[in-house]
Amino acid sequence: MMKPESVLLHPLGTAAAAVSEMLCIFGTGDLGRSLGLRLLQSGYRVVYGSRRPHSCGPLPQGAQVMSHAEAAQSASLIFICVHREHYAFLETMASHLKEKVLVDLSNNLKKNLYPEANAAYLQRLVPGAAVVKGLNTLSAWALQNGLLAGKQVYLCGDSAEAKQAVAEMSTKLGLTVLDKGSLSAARELEDFPLQLFQEWRLPLRVAVGLIAFFFFYLLIRDVIYAYVEQGKDISFRITVALGNKVFPIVSLIMLSLCYLPGVIAAFLQLYRGTKYRRFPDWLNRWMLCRKQMGLIALGLAFLHAIYTFVTPTRYSVRHKLISLVVDEMKNNKTTPFYFDNTEAWGQDSFYVLGILGFFLYVLLGLTSLPSVGGSLSWREFNFIQSKLGHLTLIICTTHGYIYGWNKFLQPSTYKWYTPPGYMLCLIVPSVVLVLKALVLLPCVDRTLTRIRQGWERKQPDEEMVKATNL
Numbered sequence: 001m002m003k004p005e006s007v008l009l010h011p012l013g014t015a016a017a018a019v020s021e022m023l024c025i026f027g028t029g030d031l032g033r034s035l036g037l038r039l040l041q042s043g044y045r046v047v048y049g050s051r052r053p054h055s056c057g058p059l060p061q062g063a064q065v066m067s068h069a070e071a072a073q074s075a076s077l078i079f080i081c082v083h084r085e086h087y088a089f090l091e092t093m094a095s096h097l098k099e100k101v102l103v104d105l106s107n108n109l110k111k112n113l114y115p116e117a118n119a120a121y122l123q124r125l126v127p128g129a130a131v132v133k134g135l136n137t138l139s140a141w142a143l144q145n146g147l148l149a150g151k152q153v154y155l156c157g158d159s160a161e162a163k164q165a166v167a168e169m170s171t172k173l174g175l176t177v178l179d180k181g182s183l184s185a186a187r188e189l190e191d192f193p194l195q196l197f198q199e200w201r202l203p204l205r206v207a208v209g210l211i212a213f214f215f216f217y218l219l220i221r222d223v224i225y226a227y228v229e230q231g232k233d234i235s236f237r238i239t240v241a242l243g244n245k246v247f248p249i250v251s252l253i254m255l256s257l258c259y260l261p262g263v264i265a266a267f268l269q270l271y272r273g274t275k276y277r278r279f280p281d282w283l284n285r286w287m288l289c290r291k292q293m294g295l296i297a298l299g300l301a302f303l304h305a306i307y308t309f310v311t312p313t314r315y316s317v318r319h320k321l322i323s324l325v326v327d328e329m330k331n332n333k334t335t336p337f338y339f340d341n342t343e344a345w346g347q348d349s350f351y352v353l354g355i356l357g358f359f360l361y362v363l364l365g366l367t368s369l370p371s372v373g374g375s376l377s378w379r380e381f382n383f384i385q386s387k388l389g390h391l392t393l394i395i396c397t398t399h400g401y402i403y404g405w406n407k408f409l410q411p412s413t414y415k416w417y418t419p420p421g422y423m424l425c426l427i428v429p430s431v432v433l434v435l436k437a438l439v440l441l442p443c444v445d446r447t448l449t450r451i452r453q454g455w456e457r458k459q460p461d462e463e464m465v466k467a468t469n470l
Contacts, residue, residue: 020043020044020045021044021045021077022044022045022046022047022074022075023039023044023045023046023047023075023077023078023079023169024046024047024048024049024071024072024074024075024077024078024079025039025046025047025048025049025078025079025081026048026049026068026071026078026079026080026081026082026090027048027079027080027081027082028048028050028056028057028059028065029081029082030140031081031105031139031140031143032048032079032081033058033059033060033140034140034141034143034144035079035081035105035135035138035143036048036059036060036063037060037143037144038143038144038146038148038173039173040060040061040062040063041146042172042173043172044169045062045064046060046062046063046064047063047064047065047066047071047074047075048063048064048065048066048071049065049066049067049068049069049070049071049072049078050065050066050067050068050071051067051068051089053065053066053067068089068093068096069093069096072093072096072097072100073096075100076099076100076101076165077100077101077103077165077166077169078097078100078101078102078103079103079105079135080102080103080104080105080106080122081105081106082106083106084106084108084114084118084121087118087121087122087125088125090122090125090126091125091126093126094125094126094127094128094129095128097126097128097129098128098129099128099129099130100129100130101129101130101132101159101162101165101166102122102126102129102130102131102132103132103133103134103135103166104118104119104122104131104132104133104134104136104186105134105135105136105138106118106119106136106190107136107190107193107194108190108194110194111191111194116187117133117183117186117187117190118133118186118190119131119132119133119156119157119183119186119189119190120183120184120186120187123158123183130157130158130159130161130162131157131158131162131183132155132156132157132159132162132163132166133155133156133157133183133185133186133189133190134153134154134155134156134157134166134170134189135153135155135166135170136189136190136192136193137153137154137189137192137193138151138153148173148174148175149174149370149374150174150176150370150374151174151175151176151370152175152176152177152178153170153175153176153177153178154177154178154179154180154189154192155167155170155177155178155179155180156179156180156181156182156183156184156185156186156189157182157183158182158183163179167179199288199289199292200289200292202285202286202289202292203254203289203292203293203296204292204296206254206257206293207250207254207293207296207300210249210250210253210254211246211247211250214245214246214249214250214421214424214425215242215246217418217421217424218242218245218246218421219238219242220416220418221415221416221418221420221421222234222237222241222242222415223235223237223238223242225415225416229415236316237316240307240310240311240314241311243303243307244304244307244308244311245421245422246421247300247301247303247304247307248300248301248304248400248425249421249422249424249425250297250300250425251297251298251300251301251304252297252396252397252400252425252426252428252429253425253428253429254293254294254296254297254300255293255294255297255361255392255393255396255429256393256428256429256431256432257286257290257293257428258290258293258294258297258389259290259389259390259393259432259436260428260431260432260435261283261286261287261290262287263432263435263436263439264283265279265283265287266439267435267439268283270439291368294364294365294368295365295368297361298361298362298364298365301357301358301361305358346402346405346406349402350399350402350403353395353396353398353399353402354399356395357392357395357396357399360388360391360392360395361392361396363384363388364384364385364388364389364392367381367384367385368385390433390436393429393432393433394433396429397426397429397430397433400422400425400426400429401426403422404420404422404423407420408423
């Protein structure tokens with residue numbers, strides 16, 4: 001009978017599990033501790049190198065802490081999580097760091113702070129080591145919360161073997177690695193975290209430009225026109241009423257601009273007859289900032305919803321309603337108001353489409369978050385962002401058409417011979433939907449052809465079965 005203490009901890013006929021790789025981290029600050037925690041969770045062993053091994057503060061459970069020299073001897077891959085100002089001690093450890101891979105995660109407070117990149121300076125201090133610049137775009141907060149799935153990081157270095165080792169470790173953490181070449185690219189990598197809203201610049205410029213254009217356009221049509229032609233001062237509408245027109249207009253256009261580059265790309269591929277040629281740079285840049293455009297559109301839709309919610313509480317609206325009641329009482333009108341069934345259907349349809357469109361807007365925005373999108377399969381994510389995205393565009397565009405369905409042919413709609421803002425905002429989404437329909441037509445035609453061919457092949461078989469039964 002086998003004793004309990006002699007039971008094997010691994011399946012019979014197999015070797016014991018290999019000992020996990022030891023990785024070293026120089027630096028016990030927020031970044032070093034967060035990186036160590038993430039490495040431990042990924043199955044690595046971690047040792048910290050510290051000037052004060054016995055008083056360096058709390059570290060992740062399971063990690064070891066030693067002096068810099070001892071820690072360097074126990075691992076071949078070392079993460080440098082200290083500021084450039086403290087690199088001097090590494091020069092005194094050059095003999096211990098020979099043939100080691102040093103991953104420089106440092107960043108600077110501003111561009112061109114030093115004459116050379118931090119990684120190049122580190123390589124000069126420790127010429128016997130292989131320095132790799134990378135992972136410097138990761139924050140301690142992202143490492144602690146595990147928001148790494150699919151996140152892109154950059155590497156550069158002069159040693160292909162060293163970069164390969166760092167890339168394999170990064171992939172195990174769930175990161176996507178992009179090799180930027182030799183260590184001469186370190187300056188570019190160190191400038192990445194200093195970029196302020198780099199991916200948001202184009203969408204923000206477009207949004208601000210559209211907001212400014214429609215604000216002044218509607219200001220002239222609504223406020224200035226009323227003052228010049230009718231002698232009315234309705235400047236109070238600038239704060240709420242005008243904003244509640246501008247925000248939904250720009251929101252719908254921004255949503256359309258999210259799907260327009262995809263349609264343009266499809267037509268380019270059809271024209272070229274191949275999908276393997278690169279798109280023009282302007283189209284590439286446009287497609288890369290679609291997520292930001294969609295989030296801006298969602299933000300403007302939120303403002304539209306809030307403005308609409310507070311509209312009934314405005315003084316001017318309440319005053320208008322009370323004035324109508326008082327006028328009725330003064331004129332002794334007891335006949336009930338005429339109920340327009342068509343108007344009721346139009347207004348209810350307008351509201352329900354607005355509510356459904358806003359719901360789908362929020363759904364698109366939520367799935368664009370990394371924490372939500374990472375939990376979806378590619379097919380699920382593509383269904384929401386593409387199929388439901390176009391459905392959102394159709395619903396919101398219909399929402400706009402119903403708003404002015406009975407005003408398009410009225411001369412009073414065109415103040416100073418200019419169309420109202422909602423007409424202008426319907427141009428871009430209508431074009432996108434028409435172009436998308438043209439792209440889908442060949443696909444629909446091929447599908448119908450396959451169905452027809454399948455039905456034609458099936459009919460002889462059915463006739464043969466009937467003949468056999470007879």
